[in-house]
Structure formats: C-alpha cells, structure tokens
Amino acid sequence: MTAEPASPTEGVVPRTFAVLEALTRSPEPMRLSALTLRLGLQKSTVHRILAGLIGLGYVQQNAETGCYSATLKLWELGANVITEHPIKRAASGFLQELQRVTGETVSLVIRAGDDVLYLDKMISPRPIRFTTRIGSRVPAPLTAGGKAILAHAPDAQAVLARTATGMGGKRRLDVAALTAELQQVRERGYAMASYQPGVVGFAAPIMARGPEAAAAISVSAPAERVDETGRQQIIEHLLSTCASMAEQVGRL
Amino acid sequence: MTAEPASPTEGVVPRTFAVLEALTRSPEPMRLSALTLRLGLQKSTVHRILAGLIGLGYVQQNAETGCYSATLKLWELGANVITEHPIKRAASGFLQELQRVTGETVSLVIRAGDDVLYLDKMISPRPIRFTTRIGSRVPAPLTAGGKAILAHAPDAQAVLARTATGMGGKRRLDVAALTAELQQVRERGYAMASYQPGVVGFAAPIMARGPEAAAAISVSAPAERVDETGRQQIIEHLLSTCASMAEQVGRL
DNA sequence: CACTATCGTTCCGCCACGTGGAACATTGTT
DNA sequence: AACAATGTTCCACGTGGCGGAACGATAGTG
Numbered sequence A, B: 001m002t003a004e005p006a007s008p009t010e011g012v013v014p015r016t017f018a019v020l021e022a023l024t025r026s027p028e029p030m031r032l033s034a035l036t037l038r039l040g041l042q043k044s045t046v047h048r049i050l051a052g053l054i055g056l057g058y059v060q061q062n063a064e065t066g067c068y069s070a071t072l073k074l075w076e077l078g079a080n081v082i083t084e085h086p087i088k089r090a091a092s093g094f095l096q097e098l099q100r101v102t103g104e105t106v107s108l109v110i111r112a113g114d115d116v117l118y119l120d121k122m123i124s125p126r127p128i129r130f131t132t133r134i135g136s137r138v139p140a141p142l143t144a145g146g147k148a149i150l151a152h153a154p155d156a157q158a159v160l161a162r163t164a165t166g167m168g169g170k171r172r173l174d175v176a177a178l179t180a181e182l183q184q185v186r187e188r189g190y191a192m193a194s195y196q197p198g199v200v201g202f203a204a205p206i207m208a209r210g211p212e213a214a215a216a217i218s219v220s221a222p223a224e225r226v227d228e229t230g231r232q233q234i235i236e237h238l239l240s241t242c243a244s245m246a247e248q249v250g251r252l
Numbered sequence C: 001c002a003c004t005a006t007c008g009t010t011c012c013g014c015c016a017c018g019t020g021g022a023a024c025a026t027t028g029t030t
Numbered sequence D: 001a002a003c004a005a006t007g008t009t010c011c012a013c014g015t016g017g018c019g020g021a022a023c024g025a026t027a028g029t030g
Helices: A011-025 A030-040 A043-057 A072-083 A086-102 A143-152 A156-166 A173-188 A228-248 B010-023 B030-040 B043-056 B073-081 B086-102 B144-150 B154-167 B175-188 B230-252
Strands: A059-061 A066-068 A105-112 A117-121 A138-140 A192-193 A200-208 A215-222 B060-063 B069-071 B104-111 B115-124 B137-139 B192-193 B200-207 B215-222
Touching: A011 A030, A011 A043, A011 A059, A011 B043, A011 B073, A030 A043, A030 A059, A030 A066, A043 A059, A043 A173, A043 B010, A066 B073, A072 A228, A072 B010, A072 B069, A072 B073, A072 B115, A086 A105, A086 A117, A086 A215, A105 A143, A117 A143, A117 A228, A117 B144, A143 A156, A143 A173, A143 A200, A173 B030, A192 B073, A200 A228, A215 A228, A228 B010, B010 B030, B010 B043, B010 B060, B010 B175, B030 B043, B043 B060, B043 B215, B073 B086, B073 B115, B086 B115, B086 B230, B115 B144, B144 B154, B144 B192, B144 B200, B144 B215, B154 B175, B200 B230, B215 B230
Parallel strands: none
Antiparallel strands: A059 A066, A105 A117, A105 A215, A117 A138, A192 A200, A200 A215, B060 B069, B104 B115, B104 B215, B115 B137, B192 B200, B200 B215
8 A cells, every 4th residue: 555556646636735846946937847847747737737726826827938836825824834833933032132132143943854944034134144044954964953953862873874875975974073063062052063155053952841952043154253252152142042942932 | 617516526636725724724733523614524535635634744633632733844835935035035134124223013015815915024122022923914904014005006996895895894994084095195105004903004015117016014013102203213214115125126 | 330422533335537648739949 | 831849638547536324432421
C-alpha cells in the first residue's frame, strides 16, 4: 500500500499541492510547460489542475504571458496559521525590544526537520539588508539559530550526519568540529555562525518546558560593525531576552 | 455545466481547500465532527481528506484530543507568495521609517474585493497593541486604509452598496455620508476612521501607475494619544511617505 | 455497573471524475 | 510559408473518490 509499484497514479490532491509548491518556490510566474517538466506530469493533467486552482482563486494566470502564479489567497490561508502560533505570538514583544536595544536585525527560528525555519524577523534600520526571508528554510548546522537549537537536541549527531552527506563538496561540514562547538554552545549559552559572507550571527535557545529548545532568537549584523564590546553587549541582551521569554513561555 | 443541479458532488480538491480554510479560520484545533458540521460533508469524506492532508504534512492531529489543525508547512507555502509581492517588498523600508518617526503602529493594506487585506504591519513600541492581524480582511469602508483606496476606485459606490447590505443592523453604513467623505479624501489626500473603538486611523493611498490606488498605508494610534499637533505631524509624515513610495513603485 | 449517546474510524459497492494520449488551436521563428 | 513549440480541448478507460452503514472507542447518565 505504502510502497507504490513505480509511478501508477498519485491522486489529484497531492498533485495539486505539488503544483502549488512548484509555483510558490519559483520567484517568477511559471509557464505550463515549465510546470509539466518540473513535475513530470502530463500537460493535460497540469492544465486541469491549474484550471481548478484558478476557479478556487488560489492561482492566477497572466492574461498576456499566460504564466501562472499563486495568489494572495494562498498567503491568506497560511497567514492564520502563524498568527495563532504560540511561540511566534510570545516572541513578538521580545524581538521588538531586542531589535531596539541592539539596533541590529533579529530573527526567530524554530527547528523543522534538519532545517531551521524563519518564523519572524525585525530588520535593522541601518543600511545593510539581509536576504533571509520569513518562511524560508536553511540547514540547521549552518546558522547560529540552528546550532543553538541543536545543542539541546538529542538527535543532533544524526542531523549533522545527514546534513553533511546531503551537501555535496561545496561547503563541507566538519562534523567533529561542530560536535565540539555544540558542547561550547551548551556551556556559554549562545551560538555563533557566519552563514552569509560578511555577516555574523549570534543566537540563543528558548529553553522552555523540558530539556529541548522550543526555538531560538538570533541577532545578525555586518561583521565589520561588530567589535569586541559590541559583541559582548549583543550577547548580554540576547541571553537576557531569551531567559525572559523562556520564563514567560514556560508558564503559559 | 456551471450551474449545478443541487449538490451532486463537488470534487476532492475544492473540498480539500474547504477543509483547510475551515481549519485555518478556527482559532483552535477542530474536531472531526465540527468540521463535518461546518462543511456539510460526510464524516468519511472529511476523514479521508484529512488523512490525505496529514500524509502531505499540511495538517496535524493532536494525539490526545484527536483535534486537527493546519501545520506550519501550509504557512510556508503561502509565505513565499508575499515575499515576492512587489508592493510589499517596496513598502518595507517606508513602513519601517514611518513607524520610527511617528512612533505608532503602521500597516500596509491592499484591496481584495470589497475588503482590505493587511499585508504588513509594524507595531508601535508603546504599550497599546492592536488586534488587526496580518493576513486578515476587513470590509474596506470601515477602515481608513479602505477609504483611501476606495476614494480612487471607479466602483466605490458598488462597494459601499454591497457592504451596506451585507452588514445587518449592527453598524449601519451611511452610504451618503461615506460618499461625501470619499470626496473629502480625494481632496485632502488622506482618510480617517475609527474601526476599533478608541483607536484612530489615518491612511493615504499609494498612487502609482494610473488613477487607481495600488495600496494604502495607515497609521493607527490610541485616540487619547493623538492631539491636534500630533495628528498633523502624523498626516504630514504619512503623505510624504506615500508620495515617495508611489514615486519609487511607479518607476519600477 | 449496565445502558446509551456521541464521536472517530474502517469497510465496501457504485459510479463519477480524474487520467493520459492524441488531436486541435495558437503563437512565434527561421 | 513551413515549421516548431506551447497551450487548450476532447474522449474512452478505469482508478479512486463517494456516501451509507457497520464497527470500535470513549464518556456521560440513570
């Protein structure tokens, strides 16, 4: 049942979501042929699915180019999920305050499989903009927030192993070094990383209810803007913020 | 074809989205029976759809209560739509700056049918919190942002009429007064409203490319915090912000 | 403690609807 | 003008969705 012969048929619903996922992942609207190619489906099948989605209002078709794209109705659907999310709700005030006192970009991430997921972000008023987007995923071991969470995850080793093998030669993961680093993170209470070149990130876990981290808050800044004293101040604010939030979340 | 006999069958996909919409609209997780009741579907049908959605990862079931709720995966799906949205992207910096200089909560709204849709919001660091949520809809004529947009919409009268009939006796809409008010909005360049009790809102349209408003930016504050000079300052900042943004959007 | 009511899950025969191939229509290219 | 590539429509086939009903689980009540 669960093991399908080869690729018999997969049902409308999974295919419908595959179409939506393809459309939303693409920065610009997609043509029908691009979708069929990417999904490995029949032209007519994709066309029929798209027609249904247009009827429901989740997809629109550019009248001139004929390209398809997801509509804001799809965004509305998901938006309610996050506004109800307890951690995101609890974090809002803390993020804002931390952004204010540090003057840098702060983010809220949670773990999602072997990745971290950016739940919220408050960007710095200063010139530099980061490219991390709310709703995007990044392999956990690459980011400060991910390390902060993994340091308190029982399956951290497995995550490191999977991530190391998952990424080809490009930026090899040094599992041994990371393992040692996670130990350090546990001791000092915060993690550091430089996922994007020229940007340093500091993060601390939200330790609420139980030994695992519910989330992490990170502060990111251009490397040249952070000297030793700035670093210490950021870390101080970060740790006290996370402690306060953990306390509040813990007694919800 | 388009006119269905009575309620023959509707197909899996529309029903699947109906389930998701019901789940996301509900503040708390829903039981199966609540869903069947709300959707008017068969128990087994809803159950089958939910099982499919769980398999796809868009729905989760609480192990203890058995209640169903949408997952963050659904949020991820929609999140990409908005990060690519040109107006939201263009507005981000302007919203942040306007929030900073006014110190109050600023929002970005666009029109969606007869409603306005909250695309983005930057909340005031001051004590009061508003209940408007990103991704939520409000009938356009009730809000400052909606009025700012309607003032430049060719079908404003139709929207007023529909909204007036749509809302029962509760807060009756005075169509004549609103029509006059829209004229005022066109003249002064900004709109006012008090959709939530004790909160005043000011809004101005983003007039980019053509005679219609692409969006509106609004500033909301507790009524008692806004005196006459504060009001004038807010409006001044608001108008200059919208003008700058319109110029930038116009030449994209 | 048995009885009943309610909710969630599973099963199954029927047939509607999704499926993929191909034909048709449309637009752009050399 | 002939061609190529893409988008849309059509149709016979059979898979998978459909709803009713039976089953199981849990809880509330006399």
